[in-house]
Amino acid sequence: MKLLADNPLIFLALVIGLGAAIGSISIRKVSLGPAAVLFTALGITAWGSSMGLELVLPDVIGSIGLVLFAFTTGMLAGPGFFAALRRSWPAMLAIAGVVVATGVIGLFVGRAMGIEGETIAGAFAGALTNTPSLAAAGGTPAATVGYASTYVFATGWTLFLAVLALRSAHKDVDAPPTLEDCTIDVFKQSISVAALQEQFGPDLILTRIRPGGRGPVVALTDEMTVRAGDQIALVGTQVAVNALVAAIGQRSADDLRQDQTSLAYRRIIVSRHDLVGRTVGELGLTERFGAKVVRLRRGDIDLLPTSDTLLQLGDRLRIVGQPDRLGEVSDYVGDSSRGLTELTPVALGLGIAAGLAIGLITFPLGSLTFSLGAAGGTLLTGLVLGKVGRVGRIPVSMPQTSASVVSELGLFIFLAYAGTKAGSLILHAIETGEVTRDALLGVVMTMFLTVATYLLMKYVWKSGGTRLAGLIGGAQTNPAVLSFANAKTRHDPRVAVGYALLYPAAMIAKILMAQILAASGG
Known part of the structure; x- marks a missing residue:
């Protein structure tokens, strides 16, 4: 553990390798896939904390993983996203409404349980597996504990819903024709x-x-x-x-x-x-x-x-x-x-740079402000570049094989980082007794958002199981769910399109709602 605490790159490599090995284990044809990297990082970090050792990964490592994942996901989804957007914008508005309703429910339930506003905001971010929302809520110790207490159940439950959606994939009427x-x-x-x-x-x-x-x-x-x-x-x-x-x-x-x-x-x-x-x-x-x-x-x-x-x-x-x-x-x-296998470095470098710059732009909304953040900005540029293919004489898209590999690598890095952030805090929440109370609040919010998304997308918008798995991941803004569904469907493009379709609206609504909850007081 001392070796891992002193050498973050060794720690990162170990978490990815061990997590990927665990994720490949299949029980009744169900496996965690890349999401196992998250749980492995969480477990090792919590173990180290119990021994008085702080195992951390630099923030820049998590940021690199996140932007690589978001940008290439946009690349993969770009060709189908804009065609789907023309007929699916009502679904985007509906998901934004569900996110707002989830925050309102969390506020009333949290107040009834005697939880202060900052902790409710953090629990909201964890229950909806959205790290930018935690930053929008201020990233205070109270918010961070709420985040750590709710994140694990939210990820596991969302993965379960993705499995449930994919079980009906053989009945999909929107499958690419044979x-x-x-x-x-x-x-x-x-x-x-x-x-x-x-x-x-x-x-x-x-x-x-x-x-x-x-x-x-x-x-x-x-x-x-x-x-x-x-x-x-x-x-x-x-x-x-x-x-x-x-x-x-x-x-x-x-x-x-x-x-x-x-x-x-x-x-x-x-x-x-x-x-x-x-x-x-x-x-x-x-x-x-x-x-x-x-x-x-x-x-x-x-x-x-x-x-x-x-x-x-x-x-x-x-x-x-x-x-x-x-x-x-x-x-x-x-x-x-x-x-x-080419990476198209012009598209990768300039596209990510443009996306990061877009993510820094703040938009006023009354007394609040919001921004797309690194993930939202790079996802947006990836979608556009994946759609247009070239700008003048310069190609700006990537081969699907390359984009898939970079996306998976970025996801592994980000999940390892996210697991260490939550793992170092979960023991503190357990010791103070806050974890049970915060976790119950998180269960309420997670269940409401995910079940509402599942029912709306399946029965109102008539989405097939394959696209539904991506929609669930997009509504939760959860990369682990997208990667899990990609692995199960051999990177069927309907998964990435579903994810990218709901991700932007869900991201903006979550960031705004987290700020409102944090400002709600005790």
Whole structure:
């Protein structure tokens, strides 16, 4: 313990390594995941305190972890966040209202229990797992004890709700559609490819044709016509494919993809920086090489690209074209494995710097002020940069693989820091007897906010289980819940979008409410 107290970097590495090992233990397919780092740090710090040793991590370490996590989470959620925002702003307002109601309930219950305003504010911050709220409440000893007394239950209970949400994920109707490849024997007479594409929408892409069912396979273009006796190949959602099959023919026993004599396909990685943030249509593969993008794989998700789909560094494109020209396509797109792992330091450095500056801006609200803080500011810039992809000629997004790794590293560092902050105070709360009273108040507030969020998002906004897990984490502004859900869903983008959707509104409401509670007196 003396070694750990004198060497914070060794302490940090030990907590992350031991916590990650504990988090990997699964009981009935349920594990703590990265959240175990938080509890490991709390336990070791409390153990050290009982021996008269203070185990601490410098504040700057926690800040670095937090901003890395928040910025890359924004990067991951950016492409889907703004599309969801247009239809989900009422949910953001609802969560802000739930946070305010939670504070009001906490104030009345706390007063009835004889708890002073500063302690109520700290318990509110811990019960809603929001460290910036603790700072907004003044960070006094009374507030900090309230925070430490409520944080652990709040994290554990929220993780339980995330598990509950994910158990229904198999029923999600908002899941990305499963794509399939299909070859069709055409019965219907003379219909243009353009007409088929218009009739069945963007949910399928026609890729190949064998005219008359014999001879060489060639690429399908919008100018061509499909006739009875032809065989065509396509990729699309199961619903769209089934509809097209019913309209023009039947599924074929042949697979045109297997005939690569005159037409082949290859998976190619986007690694050229000047292509990032441009659309699939702007690649101009058909005009340049007579090739077509028929699938796009981003992370672990297969997408059906349209001409308007924005490219990100590390996207893996399935491209159909002439065998002797696919090498040219590969050189043009880049096709380097570095595209999967580059950090894009310009985006990482300048984006975080801009986010930190935004987080310092204070906004007046009557007699109070609030700011987004480091986490809110960097999350905001990450969302914007993840959405736009590039500024002028400079790419400002990161590959999903890189962003996921940096996000997880940042989270581990922050959770280790947060655990040491709470662990050093929890023994004091136990010794003074305050912990039981404060913890009961925290349970009331935690239960109200999380259960209200769960019910509202599930039954009013009809969110599927996967997105619901992210929404719960966002309402609680709890990185551990996001990371847990990411690990369980293999970084399904719906988790990050749900988290980022509610996080800003919840963060602002919590900071304001903590200041009000702290100013409420005894």
